Amino acid sequence: MRLYGLRHLRDRAAAADLVQQVLLMTLERLRAGEVREPERIASFVLGACRMTVLEMRRGQQRREGLLEKWVPAYAGTTDEAAYEATAPFALDPDRLAGCLEALSERERSVVVMSFFADKAADEVGKELALSAGNVRVIRHRAIGRLRECMER
Numbered sequence: 001m002r003l004y005g006l007r008h009l010r011d012r013a014a015a016a017d018l019v020q021q022v023l024l025m026t027l028e029r030l031r032a033g034e035v036r037e038p039e040r041i042a043s044f045v046l047g048a049c050r051m052t053v054l055e056m057r058r059g060q061q062r063r064e065g066l067l068e069k070w071v072p073a074y075a076g077t078t079d080e081a082a083y084e085a086t087a088p089f090a091l092d093p094d095r096l097a098g099c100l101e102a103l104s105e106r107e108r109s110v111v112v113m114s115f116f117a118d119k120a121a122d123e124v125g126k127e128l129a130l131s132a133g134n135v136r137v138i139r140h141r142a143i144g145r146l147r148e149c150m151e152r
């Protein structure tokens with residue numbers, strides 16, 4: 001798994017993340033009895049690695065696209081000064097942390113899982129025992145509360 005990650009992701013930290021994600025998913029699937037042929041676990045792990053790498057790449061491309069769209073001068077650079085110079089607004093991290101703490105636990109969980117963990121509404125719903133529609137409503141309302149809090 002690690003070698004597959006190094007070869008396809010070309011980053012040690014990303015390869016380590018891949019190993020953790022695939023091992024966790026494999027153990028969960030084995031315990032739930034969802035692996036059809038446990039004697040062929042190597043094939044399952046390879047397929048899981050392949051799909052996880054594709055998912056990681058899609059997330060990275062999406063983040064890069066958003067950066068290019070909203071902050072064109074920042075695209076392709078890791079220089080924080082370049083970002084600060086082109087940022088359309090100033091973000092106060094302490095204020096944002098305070099606003100996040102003001103949200104209810106459920107709202108905060110939905111926001112973090114949606115935007116930090118980059119999970120879809122149905123994935124968040126499964127983990128929190130909510131419907132996908134309910135997750136979208138909670139997320140929409142939480143974003144509104146965050147916006148109000150940040151504008152104060």
